[in-house]
Amino acid sequence: MRFDPWNPDFVAFPYDAYAELRREAPVGFFEPTGQWLVARHADVNALLRDRRLGRTYLHVATHEEFGRLSPPEFQEPWWRVNNAGMLDLEPPEHTRLRRLVSRAFTPRMVESLRPRVKEIAGGLVDAFVAQGGGDLIAEVAEPLPVTVIAEMLGVPESDRGLLRPWSADMCGMFELNPSLEAQHAAVRAATEFAGYLRGLAAERRGDPGDDLISALAQIEELTEDELVGTCVLLLNAGHEATVNVTGNGWWALFRNPGELARLRADHSLLPTAIEELMRWDTPLQMFERWVLEDIEIGGVAIPKGVEVALLFGSANRDPEVFVEPDRLDLGRADNPHISFGAGIHFCLGAPLARIELAESFGALLTKAPAMELVKEPVWKPGYVIRGLESLEVAI
Template sequence: MSELARQDRRTPAELGFDPWSPAFVAHPYDVYARLRDQAPVAWYEPSNQWLVSRHADVGALLRDRRLGRSYLHRFSHEEFGRTPPPPEHEPFHTLNGHGLLDLEAPDHTRIRRLVSKAFTPRMVESLRPAVRRIATGLVGELVADGGGDLVAGVAEPLPVAVIAEMLGIPEGDRQLLRPWSAAIVGMFELSPTPETADRAVRASIEFSDYLRALIAERRRAPGDDLVSALIAAHDEGDRLSEQEMVSTCVLLLNAGHEATVNTTANGWWALLRNPDQLAALRADPEGLLPTAVEELLRYDTPLQMFERWVLDDIEVAGVSIPRGAEVALLFGSANRDPARFAEPDRLDLARTDNPHITFGAGIHFCLGAPLARLELAESFGAVLRAAPGLRLAAEPGWLPGYVIRGLSELLVEV
């Protein structure tokens, strides 16, 4: 029987794909293996998407300009056969629609060029002492308490504190950031509820208002922070609009810190389940951390699915997908594809041939990848130094989300 004939008989649901199932969210990798083998490009009726599960296909589509994160640079909603979002969701879509993640050329090209002038590798590297100080302090508190929840104690506060320091947000206001971020990214899950949408809209308004006030303050009195650098960034007379600056700051917090939080927690859970690899890392943290960070990003990918619109008819692995369709690129599956990774289900912290796609590819490759890598290296390094005997205190549970996948808590003892 041909591969396409098998696809006709076995749908993703029949193969076990169910992003609303807690059991699937906790362990999707056996289902991914069946998808790659039997239905590598398949229509999934519940979400009205084409699922793409193989590394080669996902990587190629991320670079294919016949797909886009948006279609509005070429079509209206009606021309594309889509229903416009409800008017009451406008604050969320305005905020999200002016961020790099959801823009296409030429706007994406222009804004990324301007943001890159402010968000330079030199600026990121200059943050290392601050990141190390924050990580050391958070881990020190965890150790002083004899353990606790690694998610709430270290994984969540570290990237929030770092981005707040980058943006120059006063310390007294920083507790606002995580709730705003959590509310906004709820809209990236499949079929968000009306309550989720309401929370995202409120958070979009409040966060935008806060950042507009901060931008106005930095215009009056520039500082040594990213907001001031974004205000100053220009190219042949072109500058970022206020909305573009607001959306950039929110994207840096949301996309950057959600991935770092979940890679930290998921990574420690993977290490604690693989004691041989944890022992190797403890024996040589400086030598192994660079490849270990990449392997942990691959092994339990924080962003499991990345969606793209089909702007022109395409064919993927012999399957025709029409313009107007949406594809769901399964990052978690691509990062476990045996066609690209040797022994993909084995955690190998020394893995050097590791072209994972956790940060994407093409024009939307994650701008914050260097910062995420720095935060992860410093976070894992701080725990390894201060808590060399870290051990699991209780079996962890998973958050209900699938697209952004992470643990609800990770209780440890030191």
């Protein structure tokens, strides 16, 4: 099967197509999206660190100067939020914003959250076991990271049900050639999400609490747009990947019963197991960068002004880097996967995500040791942010 990100069969299993790309066209132009696909680990890893590429080009040129069309006017609310978050900024703005936000993600601060994460995960799994199972994604995978990041930010418990739908709709814009319906849904979500956060920040300026929104609201050099963009990024990135690693990971374990039995027999494998599950079925399959000056990738000339699509899912199965890459090995010691990215945009929340995954998987292994799949799951239609619709299990 060729690279076809709108084909459900490809989304369900893109790895044969990736192997073909790595062999025959490791750097190749994909006409439907106007992007250059990059499939090999060495190239993807190097380009993530290459300052001749950027998540944006607006720090060096206008849309017109860069030979691109301005986004449609109706999309402005979405871009206003997205472009104010550090993921889509480049230095010096990125450096300043990441420095401010990283104060909340020091190793000590993140590790101090472990008891609370363990408590939340344990409570969710206890309730899940008591009802005899159900949809693992809706009942455990989603509420854990949403609760953790919402508590960090200080989102009231009564409002947390708003977050996941807003996030899902906003993230629809990251898919390849999103439909007009998806674009409008993303704009609506961005408008509502931003309005909600502006109101919350205004409250906390006058009556600060012990939470991240209160802390950010007191920082004078942070604009309101940057505060909103940062909070949206933390909420979206802070749970989308973790949800999908949990769902994809358990589905991977059910498909590899020998490795699942190995993990059930030896919970000390959990740290390497989590890294391997992130590698074997990567939650973020593609990460895009703009080419800011003419470059060469693997002997292929890539001109300034185009976009490269770095195929994380392919890089994480590259036999040049991983021994038997298609085999799930929960004890894999040498595992330089790039599921969290690399370079200046390396995922700020990676340590927190690892804690959430360790506590979630650990609680399920301990409290539901015989958990089994009820029916084969279906993949969501999205390719870039790739996850399951649901995962029905019995305890």
